[in-house]
Amino acid sequence: MKKILLVIPNDTLGGAEQILKMMANHYTEALVEVQFLKKKSNEEWKTDNRSIKLKYQKTNSEYLGAIYYAWHLLLKPKKKYDLIFTSHVFVTGLVGVFIRLGFLQKNHFIGRESTRIFERFNGFKLFLYKKMYQLGYPNLDLLICQTQEMKQNLIANLPWIDKQINIKVIANPINLNLTKSTEDVVADFPFIVGAGRLIPEKGFDILIEAFKEILKIHPTYQLIILGEGKEKQNLERLIKELDLEKKVILKGQVSNVYAYFKIAKVCVVSSRIEGFPNVLLQMISQNNCVVSTKCTAEIETIPGIEIANIEDSKSLSNTILKSLKEDHSKNNILFKSFLDEKSIDNFIASIEKELQ
Known part of the structure; x- marks a missing residue:
């Protein structure tokens, strides 16, 4: 049976997290571990898929949670995952570093870019993200960009990246089964x-x-x-x-x-x-x-x-x-x-x- 790992900053379902949840639920015949870097805050990841195991850190800081997770990986027997998925620059870089250090073992590591980092951030946060690209991203087997524009922007700011990583544009998915709403909203105004x-x-x-x-x-x-x-x-x-x-x-x-x-x-x-x-x-x-x-x-x-x-x-x-x-x-x-x-x-x- 396949072993799959998803590493995510927190359990709030933003756009990137919704896609990762769709992916987790897709693998009904695999053991899926979802590792959050923060403590549980809601029930948004509740699912009927019993093959999915949710794991949390006991902190409200994803940076502190990253340290706890590294310590956990260091002390526990090493697992090898068939697939590892991430969708945030900090987490993708972090997991890449863990793979380089031997804390995590994998057959394939797939990252997904969640936004156009170089247009959205600046200052220390952008500096930190650049470091995560340099330290962790070379361990990716595949990097997914949502659009051609995102890929071009990434390469323009990191000219080395497409020489070291397989970067492909794959458009965002939607789970059409979830769109069939059985709930009604009543409004007496347009x-x-x-x-x-x-x-x-x-x-x-x-x-x-x-x-x-x-x-x-x-x-x-x-x-x-x-x-x-x-x-x-x-x-x-x-x-x-x-x-x-x-x-x-x-x-x-x-x-x-x-x-x-x-x-x-x-x-x-x-x-x-x-x-x-x-x-x-x-x-x-x-x-x-x-x-x-x-x-x-x-x-x-x-x-x-x-x-x-x-x-x-x-x-x-x-x-x-x-x-x-x-x-x-x-x-x-x-x-x-x-x-x-x-x-x-x-x-x-x-x-x-x-x-x-």
Whole structure:
């Protein structure tokens, strides 16, 4: 039986973590160990797959958790894993170092880039990430980039990397079984929805500013934003400044985003930058009317969605208003065809093909 290891900073299900969870659940006939570098904080990784074993560190710091994990690996008998998966630069570098030191043994080590690091970070954090690339990444057997743009950006900033590592572009998957929502959301008002972590990169401040303009044409509408994050207080302050307390709802984390996406008038991705927004795939699985900023060049490859400029509330409001006027009923055919190619089975098959 195959032994598979996934190493993850924490158990919060962001986009990268959702993909790793899909991958873990795909391997129903393998022993899957999921190692978190922090203590348990929620039930988001709860699964019916009994072959998955979740392991946590007893700390709220992933850096301290990395030390604990190294100590655990040093003291315990060495396991050899058929496949090791990671999807965060720090963790990928860390696992690469552990492999180099002999703490971990593997047949194949696969990393996945979760964002465009060199456009998103600077200062000490970027310095640390560069070191992790240098120290750990050469031990990868395969590095997955979500888009061609991400791969080109990575090579431009680390010219050595494609000479030492097999880098391939494999588009993000979606588990279409999860999109079949049995939960209903009842709303007695029309609404626009956005979803994601409340962080600056997601551009919810821009969406809120755009919504102020939309209300001039559609005064009965409300804006619902799903998710939690460090920007919540800033967004609440902006909502108050724009006198939108009764119109913008910060709903927080919900158990089923698909139910909201299904009945929204428009689903919106307002991000400033993305590797590729997984939430966009979730949205087009439920709704024919979807707007996204051009947060990555790959957005233009998706047929049927409306595209706005990044960092531009006027462009976003105009694009949303335009989408509300148009008939998008035929988009379900375009979206279904696009999503069928993004199945988790196809994603895993592409990885296995590259490892042959």
